[in-house]
Amino acid sequence: MTAQALAPVEKKVAQRRIALTGNHAVALAVKMCRPEVIAAYPITPQTPVVEKLAEYVNNGELDAEYIPVESEHSAMSAVIGASAAGARTFTETSSQGLGHMYENLPIAVGMRLPIVMGMAVRTYSAPINVWGDYSDVMSMRELGWIIYIAQSAQEAFDTVIQAYRVAEDSRVHLPAVVAYDGFWTSHVLQPLDVPEDEEEVMRFAPITRSWVRLDVDNPAQLGAVGTPEWYWEVRWQAVEALRESQKVIEEVDEEFGKWFGRRYGLFRTHRTEDAELVVVTYGSLYGLAKKVADRLRQEGVRAGALRLRVIRPWPGDQLKKALEAAEKVFVIDRAINHGAYLQGPMAMELAATLQRPVYSALATIGMRAIDSDMIYEAALKVLKGLWAPNQTYTIGLRGGYE
CATH class of the missing domain: 3.40.50.970 (Thiamin diphosphate (ThDP)-binding fold, Pyr/PP domains)
Structure with missing residues (x-):
C-alpha cells in the first residue's frame, strides 16, 4: 500500500x-x-x-x-x-x-x-x-x-x-x-x-x-x-x-x-510514481531519504523514496508493483547480513522479490552518524554507475567499500 x-x-x-x-x-x-x-x-x-x-x-x-x-x-x-x-x-x-x-x-x-x-x-x-x-x-x-x-x-x-x-x-x-x-x-x-x-x-x-x-x-x-x-x-x-x-x-x-485519522500501510512511498531512482530504507532514516529525493528532483533527477514498515509478512506483490517502473532501486540497510550474497538483509529480500539487480549499501551500523549529504553522495554514485548493482557498499565506514 x-x-x-x-x-x-x-x-x-x-x-x-x-x-x-x-x-x-x-x-x-x-x-x-x-x-x-x-x-x-x-x-x-x-x-x-x-x-x-x-x-x-x-x-x-x-x-x-x-x-x-x-x-x-x-x-x-x-x-x-x-x-x-x-x-x-x-x-x-x-x-x-x-x-x-x-x-x-x-x-x-x-x-x-x-x-x-x-x-x-x-x-x-x-x-x-x-x-x-x-x-x-x-x-x-x-x-x-x-x-x-x-x-x-x-x-x-x-x-x-x-x-x-x-x-x-x-x-x-x-x-x-x-x-x-x-x-x-x-x-x-x-x-x-x-x-x-x-x-x-x-x-x-x-x-x-x-x-x-x-x-x-x-x-x-x-x-x-x-x-x-x-x-x-x-x-x-x-x-x-x-x-x-x-x-x-x-x-x-x-x-x-x-x-x-492516521494510517501507514505496509510501506510508505514518496514521489515514486515516475521515479527512475528509488531509495529504500526503514525507521527514522526515511526522513533523510525523502530529503535526498527532493534534492535530486530539484536537479532534474526523477527520484523517490520508500520506507518499509511491515517486513513480516513480506509484502512482495505490493512492493513489486510499487517499484516496477524504477530503473534503479537503491536499498540502504541498517543491519548486516553476514556472509550473504548481499550484506544488506532488505536488499536481499528486494532482489528476490523484484527478480532483478538492486543497489545495496549499509549505513548507521552501531549507530554511526549519517546525514542527508552522505546519502546524496551515495545516490550520485548509483546514478553515475560508480557503484555496481548486486554488490554491497558502505556509507560512513572508514576504509569501507565506498
Whole structure:
C-alpha cells in the first residue's frame, strides 16, 4: 500500500497533542491497551519503557500483574504462560536481551500466542555497543513473528495499538514485535496525538480471549513432542496464518485511520510514481531519504523514496508493483547480513522479490552518524554507475567499500 492510496480521513476520536519520547509513547500505548501481565527485564535503550510501565502499575493507573524477572529468557517465558492462559501480555527488549529470549521466540509462534513485544533496536555485541541499528530485529525474520518497523514516536504509539488488534484476531493468533530506532526515536522528544478518552483504545482493540490455550474446563497439553509424522502440519498452520495476516494488518490499519485519522500501510512511498531512482530504507532514516529525493528532483533527477514498515509478512506483490517502473532501486540497510550474497538483509529480500539487480549499501551500523549529504553522495554514485548493482557498499565506514 502506497502513501498515495492513504487519503486523509476525518478523525472520529477526539485527541490531544502531547510530547513524549518514543519509549514513553510505546509505554503509553501499552497502558491504554491494558495488558494484564507485563514481564520485564531492563536493557538499554528500552529501559524507560518498562520503567514507565512499572510506574503506571505502582500508581494504580494500570491494573496489571507486573513481573520483574531475572532475565529476558524468563520475561518471554512468563508472557508465554500468561498468554496461554488467556491474558493480554506485553514485554520489551533490545539486542542481547533478544538473544537471551531466543529459545522461547519460536515457541510463542508454535503455540499461536498473540504476545506483543516492543523493541528499541540496538546492535549486537561484540564490541559492546548500546546504540541503535537493526541487527536485533532482523535476526527474527525466520521465526514466524509479525514484524513492524515504526519511523516515529507517533507511529510507534499507533502501531502498538494496531499490533494488539492484529495479533489477537482469530485469523492470526501470532506474536508481533514493534521495532523502532534505539535513541534516534526511543530517546528523542516528539509531538504526538493521543486520544482524550483512553477508553477509545479499548473500544478499538478489545480483549477477545479467542486464543485461550489453557482452560481448566477444557484440559489440553501444550508444547508436547511433535513427532515427524505431525510436526510439519502444526508449524505449517503458523506459516499460513502469517501469510494471511497481511490482509488483517491492512484491514486494521484502515480501520485505525477511520478512528484516529492516521494510517501507514505496509510501506510508505514518496514521489515514486515516475521515479527512475528509488531509495529504500526503514525507521527514522526515511526522513533523510525523502530529503535526498527532493534534492535530486530539484536537479532534474526523477527520484523517490520508500520506507518499509511491515517486513513480516513480506509484502512482495505490493512492493513489486510499487517499484516496477524504477530503473534503479537503491536499498540502504541498517543491519548486516553476514556472509550473504548481499550484506544488506532488505536488499536481499528486494532482489528476490523484484527478480532483478538492486543497489545495496549499509549505513548507521552501531549507530554511526549519517546525514542527508552522505546519502546524496551515495545516490550520485548509483546514478553515475560508480557503484555496481548486486554488490554491497558502505556509507560512513572508514576504509569501507565506498
